[in-house]
Structure formats: structure tokens, C-alpha cells
Amino acid sequence: MNFEDLELDDALIQATTDMGFESPTSIQSLVIPHAMDGRDILASAPTGTGKTAAFLLPACQFLLDFPRQQPGATRVLILTPTRELALQVYEQAKAITQHTNLVCGVITGGINYGTDKETLSQNLDILVATPGRLFEHIEKETADCRDIECLILDEADRMLDMGFSTIVNQIAAEARWRKQNMLFSATLEGGGVNQFARDILNNPEVIEANPSRKEKNKIHQWYHLADDMAHKQALLVHILTTQTSSAVVFVKTRDRLQMLKDFLASKDIPVCWLQxxxxxxxxxxxxxRFKSGEVPILLATDVAARGIDVPNVSHVINFDMPRKADIYVHRIGRTGRAGAKGTAISLVEAHDFEMIGKAARYMGEPLKSRVIAELRPKNKAPKSTAKKKK
Known part of the structure; x- marks a missing residue:
């Protein structure tokens, strides 16, 4: 299948060509026809498989098929859980609409209100927003949701994790005259997402995309056992200086990030960081700085584990293991984007070892250990504490 087969406008097909999209990914070919029929969508797809274009293309096609008859407020609203993801979706919306007259805008926390007012004063076709900041504008009556015809929730599971469900439902109530809703989530498991879907969607088309082997993240994964913090730091320095071209290093707390930043500076290893x-x-x-390659190493807490799309990240390194297996999957999804190869390495002390088993079971594939000859661990891996089923 190619994009012409999806009956998209020539201006949108030209944009997909300009963006280097050769043919629709599995999530795009499954979602776009139903979305263009006006159906509500409840979809899950792994990160890095093209889901942003899966909702932007049909939304843009709708706007082109039914052009604005008079000046007014936002027609398509896209809510994302984090600022980084909002900016990323906005950039993709601008790229997809580059050969049209459609107007896109973005508002997020952390930007001054004057910039927001400028954005909201335009005849916006597409607005990308974080829920908290948009709701502030609704309460101040500086944002009008009455013209919204399509509501899209990206990474709905993450919105729930961040406690946005009440605000999102209130925004949906403000946009009560909308004709279509789309909800995208990394997983459709768990009562939270299903309740969210029941609140917002009407008889949705449920789509779970299993990406083809070509689209699947080709991520090589392994772990190194570390005896203690000094050993872990030595492993990290060795990996960063001999194996990586660009790497995201994950830590569990801001204090830990500060410590590691100072340690790497003492070894003359330049880093930038997100927390x-x-x-x-x-x-x-x-x-x-990280995207441009000026600084090849990004230190991050889990606030950055989702929604950051940086092409050509060669390695993800878990300096600290995450507290949950699904967070492990989101972290390693920062590498191996859009069919590229990537590597994920975990540095594991004894107290973190249980998470290796949990992550392996969650993904349905084993995580094997490796050894760097000059940095062999003195201790053996602890025995699993998981109770065996009878």
C-alpha cells in the first residue's frame, strides 16, 4: 500500500514524500481509512511506529474536505501529556500541512501567557496543547472549545499516570459539539484507559497495531552486573567512551542526575540533561544541543522517557533501573526509531536485579548479561526471589 491508496489530498501526499515517508506503517494503514470515514478511534501502537501521522493525516484531510466557512476558534484539538511531545507533534503537524493553508499552533506550560494569547488569537485549524495549560485558558475564558470538531488524545495512558483524567474530561465537556474522537495509547490494558475511552469515545473502532518486522524497533539489549557505585560508574565511562555515538542515560532521581553530571564532568565527558x-x-x-549532535550524551530522569523523538540515538543506558517494567520499555524506545538499529544497556546492582526478570517477562524476550573483560564483576548475580508456580 502507498499513501495514494489512502485517498489523501495531493498536498498531504506531497508532504509525506518531503518527510521521507515511503509507504504507510501498519498503524497508519489501519487507522487512516476508519478515521477518514468519521469513526471514533481507540488505538494502541508501540512507540516509534508512526502513530502521530496516523492521526494527523486524517484530521488534515477532514479540514481540507470541509474548509472553514468563517473566522473562528480551533477545529482540531490534540492533547499530549508532556511539553516535549506537544512540541514534537506540532512540528510534525507543520510538516504535514506545509503545502496547505491550514494553521497550526501549540500551547504548553512553561511558555509565557503572551505567546499563548498570540497563538489563540489566530484562526487555528489545529491546536496541540498540554491539558493543564489549556484548562487554565478555558477557566480564564481565553480559549474557546466550542468550534472543536475533532478531539485527539495522544499517549492517553501517560495522561492517566500523570493525573490528567479529570482535566481531560472537563476539556472534552467544553468541546461537547465535536464530531470525532481519537485516543492513542501504548497499551489498551488496564481499567484506566478503558474508562477514559468510555467517557470520551462513541462506539470506537478498536485498533491494535502489530508492527511489521521492518517497523519493529531493532533494539539489542543486555545488562552488566555492577558490584557497587564505583564499578557502575567505571562501566558507564567505558561504554560512553568506546561504544556510543549518541546516548540517552537514564537515572531515577534528580539528585542522582546531579551526582552523575558532576562525575562525568570530572572525566571530561560533556553532557546535557533533562529533569x-x-x-x-x-x-x-x-x-x-543533543539533537544537533553538539553534545552526544543526554542525562534524563523518567520525565523524559516518553515523547522525545530524537533520530539516530545509538544507545539507551539505564544507569538506574526503572521502578516498573513498562517504563523500561518506554525508555529503551528512545533508540531504534522507525526501523533503525539501536542498543539498550542496563547497569545492574544486586538490589535492582529483580527488575531484569520483570522487564524480560513483560517484553516476552530474555535479557542476557555481558562482561567487559577489564571490568568483570567480583560478585555473582543474586538468585531470583520470584516464587515459582507449582
Missing amino acids: GEMPQDKRNAALA
Whole structure:
């Protein structure tokens, strides 16, 4: 199948060509026909498989098929859980609409309200927003949701994790005259997403995309046992200086990030970093330095584990293991994007070892250990504490 087969406007097909899309991914070919028929969509797809274009293309086609008759407010609203993801979706929306007259805007926390007012004063066709900031504007009556015809929730599971469900339902109530809804989530498991779907969607088409082997993230994964913090740091320095071209290194807390930043600086290894409660301009600057290749190593807490799409990340390194297996999967999804190869390495002390088994079971594939000859661990792996089923 190619994009012409999906009966998209020539301007949108030209944009997909300009963006280097050769043919629709599995999520795009499954979602776009139903979305263009006006159906509500409840879809799950792994990260890095093209889901952003899966909702943007049919939304843009609708706007082109039914052009605005008079000046007014936003017609398509896309809600994302994080600022980084909002900016990323906005950039893709601009690329997809580059050969049209459609107007796109973005509002997120951390940007001053004057910029928001400028954005909201336009005849916006597509608005990408984080829920908290948009709801502030609704309460101040500086944002009008009455013209919204299509509501799209991206990474709905993450919105639930971040406690946005009440605000999202309130925004949906403000946009009560909408004709279509789309909800995208990494997984459709769990009562939370299903309740969300029942609240917002009407008789949705349920789509679970299993990406083809070509689309699947080709991520090689292994772990190194570490005896203690000094050993772990030595492993990290060795990997960063001998194996990686660009790497995202995940840590569990801001204090840990500070410690590791100072340690790597003492070894003359330049890094940039992302953490929670960081001013938006500094976050954007750090990401820009990393994306451009000016600084090849990005340190991050889990606030950055989802929604950051940086092409050509060669390695993800778990300096600290995450607290849950699904977070492990989202972390390693920062590499191996769009069919490229990637590597994920975990540095594991004894107290973190149980998470290796949990992550392997969650993914349905084993995680094997490797050894660096000059940095062999002195201790053996602890025995699993998981109770065996009778």
C-alpha cells in the first residue's frame, strides 16, 4: 500500500514524500481509512511506529474536505501529556500541512501567557496543547472549545499516570459539539484507559497495531552486573567512551542526575540533561544541543522517557533501573526509531536485579548479561526471589 491508496489530498501526499515517508506503517494503514470515514478511534501502537501521522493525516484531510466557512476558534484539538511531545507533534503537524493553508499552533506550560494569547488569537485549524495549560485558558475564558470538531488524545495512558483524567474530561465537556474522537495509547490494558475511552469515545473502532518486522524497533539489549557505585560508574565511562555515538542515560532521581553530571564532568565527558521542574527554555536548549549532535550524551530522569523523538540515538543506558517494567520499555524506545538499529544497556546492582526478570517477562524476550573483560564483576548475580508456580 502507498499513501495514494489512502485517498489523501495531493498536498498531504506531497508532504509525506518531503518527510521521507515511503509507504504507510501498519498503524497508519489501519487507522487512516476508519478515521477518514468519521469513526471514533481507540488505538494502541508501540512507540516509534508512526502513530502521530496516523492521526494527523486524517484530521488534515477532514479540514481540507470541509474548509472553514468563517473566522473562528480551533477545529482540531490534540492533547499530549508532556511539553516535549506537544512540541514534537506540532512540528510534525507543520510538516504535514506545509503545502496547505491550514494553521497550526501549540500551547504548553512553561511558555509565557503572551505567546499563548498570540497563538489563540489566530484562526487555528489545529491546536496541540498540554491539558493543564489549556484548562487554565478555558477557566480564564481565553480559549474557546466550542468550534472543536475533532478531539485527539495522544499517549492517553501517560495522561492517566500523570493525573490528567479529570482535566481531560472537563476539556472534552467544553468541546461537547465535536464530531470525532481519537485516543492513542501504548497499551489498551488496564481499567484506566478503558474508562477514559468510555467517557470520551462513541462506539470506537478498536485498533491494535502489530508492527511489521521492518517497523519493529531493532533494539539489542543486555545488562552488566555492577558490584557497587564505583564499578557502575567505571562501566558507564567505558561504554560512553568506546561504544556510543549518541546516548540517552537514564537515572531515577534528580539528585542522582546531579551526582552523575558532576562525575562525568570530572572525566571530561560533556553532557546535557533533562529533569522535572526545569524551565522550558532550558529544556528546549538541552534537547536542541543533543539533537544537533553538539553534545552526544543526554542525562534524563523518567520525565523524559516518553515523547522525545530524537533520530539516530545509538544507545539507551539505564544507569538506574526503572521502578516498573513498562517504563523500561518506554525508555529503551528512545533508540531504534522507525526501523533503525539501536542498543539498550542496563547497569545492574544486586538490589535492582529483580527488575531484569520483570522487564524480560513483560517484553516476552530474555535479557542476557555481558562482561567487559577489564571490568568483570567480583560478585555473582543474586538468585531470583520470584516464587515459582507449582
